[in-house]
Amino acid sequence: MSKLADALNLGEFVITGEVGPPHGTDLSAMLASVERLAPYCHAINVTDNQGATLHVSSLAASRAVLDVGSEPILQQTCRDRNRLALQSDLLAASTLGLENVLIVTGDDPRCGDHPKAKGVFDIDSTQLLAVASGLNDGVDMNGTPIDGSTNLFIGAAAFPEAEPWDVARERALQKIAAGAVFFQTQAVMDVDVFTEHATELREAGAKVIAGVLLLKSPRVIRFINERLAGLMVPEAIARRIEDAVDPLEEAIVLATEQVESLRGAVDGVHIMPLGNDEAFVRVVEGAGLV
Amino acid sequence: MIITKPRDWARIRANLESISARRVFLVGCGQCATVAKTGGERELIEAAARLEEDGYAVTGWAVGEVACHLGGTKLEARKRVGEIEAADALVVLSCGAGVQTVADSVDKPVFPGLESAFLGNVIRAGIFEERCQTCGECVLDLSAGICPVTTCPKGLLNGPCGGMWDGKCEVLADRECTHVRIRRRLAKQGRPVPGAVPPKDYSAKLKPGALDLREKARGHA
Numbered sequence: 001m002s003k004l005a006d007a008l009n010l011g012e013f014v015i016t017g018e019v020g021p022p023h024g025t026d027l028s029a030m031l032a033s034v035e036r037l038a039p040y041c042h043a044i045n046v047t048d049n050q051g052a053t054l055h056v057s058s059l060a061a062s063r064a065v066l067d068v069g070s071e072p073i074l075q076q077t078c079r080d081r082n083r084l085a086l087q088s089d090l091l092a093a094s095t096l097g098l099e100n101v102l103i104v105t106g107d108d109p110r111c112g113d114h115p116k117a118k119g120v121f122d123i124d125s126t127q128l129l130a131v132a133s134g135l136n137d138g139v140d141m142n143g144t145p146i147d148g149s150t151n152l153f154i155g156a157a158a159f160p161e162a163e164p165w166d167v168a169r170e171r172a173l174q175k176i177a178a179g180a181v182f183f184q185t186q187a188v189m190d191v192d193v194f195t196e197h198a199t200e201l202r203e204a205g206a207k208v209i210a211g212v213l214l215l216k217s218p219r220v221i222r223f224i225n226e227r228l229a230g231l232m233v234p235e236a237i238a239r240r241i242e243d244a245v246d247p248l249e250e251a252i253v254l255a256t257e258q259v260e261s262l263r264g265a266v267d268g269v270h271i272m273p274l275g276n277d278e279a280f281v282r283v284v285e286g287a288g289l290v
Numbered sequence: 291m292i293i294t295k296p297r298d299w300a301r302i303r304a305n306l307e308s309i310s311a312r313r314v315f316l317v318g319c320g321q322c323a324t325v326a327k328t329g330g331e332r333e334l335i336e337a338a339a340r341l342e343e344d345g346y347a348v349t350g351w352a353v354g355e356v357a358c359h360l361g362g363t364k365l366e367a368r369k370r371v372g373e374i375e376a377a378d379a380l381v382v383l384s385c386g387a388g389v390q391t392v393a394d395s396v397d398k399p400v401f402p403g404l405e406s407a408f409l410g411n412v413i414r415a416g417i418f419e420e421r422c423q424t425c426g427e428c429v430l431d432l433s434a435g436i437c438p439v440t441t442c443p444k445g446l447l448n449g450p451c452g453g454m455w456d457g458k459c460e461v462l463a464d465r466e467c468t469h470v471r472i473r474r475r476l477a478k479q480g481r482p483v484p485g486a487v488p489p490k491d492y493s494a495k496l497k498p499g500a501l502d503l504r505e506k507a508r509g510h511a
Binding site: 079083104105106119121122123125126127141162163166170171174178 | 444445447450452453454455457461467469473483486488489490
């Protein structure tokens with residue numbers, strides 16, 4: 001049974017981390033990161049060709065995380081595989097002992113390192129959530145019974161601060177109806193707005209794990225604001241980091257404050273330290289979550 | 291209409307050089323490529339001049355009514371049989387459908403002179419946008435007359451994706467998100483928001499598409 005599911009069902013405030021599989025076959029850096037984060041996490045997300053750039057598959061890398069004794073959250077995007085391959089990989093996940101899956105649309109290939117690739121998007125994330133639910137119930141997406149069902153703990157992405165919220169909310173509710181049990185969200189910027197909207201999703205029956213991003217430098221903030229659509233760092237937060245004597249220290253303080261404010265308001269936090277695992281540990285410890 | 295764009299001139303020259311062609315007959319299209327200003331009379335005259343500058347002889351050129359119509363193109367080829375016979379190759383300034391029709395109509399090497407881009411709406415003269423993928427399974431009834439298959443860069447039936455910000459598209463950040471537009475138009479018209487749209491049936495668009503109305507009339511379909 002998924003420890004993440006157990007903890008969420010027991011009402012524990014969960015912590016999830018994230019690792020990216022390598023661009024190549026050397027898993028050592030990823031596993032070193034797993035080793036550093038695991039003592040503080042209920043589960044660790046393993047990204048799926050993150051940023052539409054080539055990496056080891058989340059399936060293989062998730063199994064590697066499991067093999068070192070940690071609990072992975074397999075990520076599955078709809079970008080690189082059609083409905084046959086997606087179902088095949090979800091079945092494979094179960095045979096490999098993987099239980100948690102986060103189902104997302106995926107960045108467009110033109111944003112990544114293979115901009116000439118064909119984006120598949122045969123089915124979208126809502127549809128794939130329904131497919132995963134079906135596999136748990138013992139049927140493939142044609143409704144044909146399968147020999148041995150999956151036991152997936154199914155999650156989806158949500159963006160509680162998205163505007164217009166009425167459209168984003170409706171989409172998130174649609175994902176719950178399709179089978180999403182938990183959400184992992186885009187990074188929190190305005191805790192009050194975030195909490196208000198996340199509460200709506202929790203009232204609809206989903207667990208909400210809030211994304212907390214370590215805004216570790218002015219360069220990272222510029223990158224987010226200029227390159228990543230769907231996430232804008234507000235002026236006040238940007239200035240706070242930019243004006244700090246030590247931006248990294250300030251970012252750790254900010255992330256710690258966010259985690260403290262979110263505790264009690266949502267079901268957990270997903271901390272994204274952008275490669276700085278020591279900062280991850282300091283945020284968790286600083287927020288008193290150890 | 292089919293929107294076409296000019297093809298890299300070096301590729302056209304390389305195609306001609308690959309068979310040591312020196313004499314060229316040019317074919318355009320009186321429909322789409324004329325409207326797209328890529329394969330009408332004016333563009334053929336320009337292409338002929340450019341070929342001559344590059345040392346080729348142009349034996350003639352023709353803009354038929356519509357290049358992709360097999361009967362019409364064969365008729366056009368018969369009218370120009372002397373000029374076509376005198377050529378080593380034909381270069382066709384039309385979409386790929388027209389190029390293939392010409393290739394089926396003459397017994398000479400035929401090369402594409404344009405790149406076929408998309409099935410486009412004419413927004414204003416010279417401004418074209420893709421609105422339909424000819425997917426064979428229309429969802430416009432569910433989406434307030436705005437096609438998500440085409441105008442969402444990811445082609446999501448259910449959206450928006452997580453990249454939507456301030457109502458804008460993640461991939462094409464200067465555009466309004468298709469799914470926000472759909473919701474807004476449905477609301478404005480007082481129409482209910484449909485539930486999750488099920489996966490698309492891509493078998494409705496298997497290649498190669500074919501339709502025979504005569505067969506239907508004979509009662510075979």
